[in-house]
Amino acid sequence: MTGWSHRRDTAPTWDPPEGPIVVIAPHPDDEVLGAGGLLCRAPARVTVLAVTDGGNAYPGHVEPDVLAGRRRDEQRAALIELGVDPDRVHRLGITDGTVPAHEEEVTAAILALAPDGATVVAPWLHDHHSDHEACGRAAVRAVDRRPDLALRCWLFWAYHHTPVERLAPSGLVALELDDDTRRRKALAIDAHASQLTGPPGVAPILDRHLLGPALTSRECYVTT
Template identity: 40%
Template sequence: MDAVAPAPLIHGQGTPAAAWAACPLLQALPRLEAMALLPDGRRAVVVAPHPDDEVLAVGGLLWQWSGAGRTLKVLGVTDGEVGVPEGDPTPPDSLAATRRQERRQGLARLGLPADAIHPLGLPDGGVTLHEGALVQALLPLLQPGDRVFTTWRHDGHPDHEATGRACAAACAATGAELVEVPVWTWHWAEPGDARVPWQRLRQLMLPPEALRAKREALALHHSQLQAPAGAQPILPPWALARWLRPVEYVMAPAIDPPPGWPA
């Protein structure tokens, strides 16, 4: 989840995790169960702009689904090759290889084998310029009835938003079902923020074991948690706290839900 070329909404430390934990609006959201969101026989395809986005967004859900034997696929849009903190001299090619390995290790902790991961190889920080190519790459990989989990089209990060738009187009063309997930939204939004369609959000409470697996999976993304002396890592502790709450959120479809969508 790189901080390269951030949208204007993303600056400073954003809204602290404690503010979200105490938010009555979130506490009152309708609840879903993980298995109701992905019934037996349905496939989850997670389309992640950067390595670690799949864990930040739905890591707890992936752990539960893999344990239940659901069919899972993770499509990595970019390799996160420019996601380095200030002052880090790591070359892009070297970082890309590192982050691919971190993704494999993190997803293995959630129970996903290496063959569940499909890299797409788009340029980190440049997904907007390759949005059409991303749609074309997704089309042969999606099936009717898939539930495609990806970043919200208004998430505040250009790569996240372009990925969300491309997934929406590919889902419309293939008969897959789009499920958008806020990731950077928790940084720039505030409780009750009118820019967020709160009525679409659903909450999925994570069992302690799922939250622990998510935490341990994120801990394997060392390149994003470390920084040279005096610099800030890509994922500092105050940011991680927002994504390591014992709950994950998804957005119900913006139009009439398809058959089987939990209310």
């Protein structure tokens, strides 16, 4: 994390774009972990594409349909905390863990949702999780097909698993978060209780020690 910390602290400041914003969430909670500050700062202009409902987070321990329902509820609560109307979520219902087989479907959904001049905010191509990386590839294809669209890429798992050198030749920019925005982002993360506390005897997906990069005052995005 040391190299990432330096890049985060020295990244040029980025302000939220003026137009519509389409945030790609491979799983419920990703839009908060990666872009919660942006959602909080521009809530009326945000649309969230929920690619999966996250029902396979604890295979063999929680029934996927039960967990998916819980995670949809958590996602709604988190978005309300950030000021985003939860009715602005569009769900694809793809099974988590299978997104690489549905990349073209994700690309088509991005193109259908993104108004002219929108900024697409998607996972970085190297964010370690296969569903994240598949969504990143889909977003790149969408923007390639629509020159009016801009792309910024959030990251979360990369802070823990991907060498910072993978950024080259891309750059990093940082959205400054004030104390209230950071507080609301933290509360939105807390809304995803199923990921912060696993089933009995099972480690949670989001162990608290992993959350540090998501709770800083500089929310970073990869430029392509």
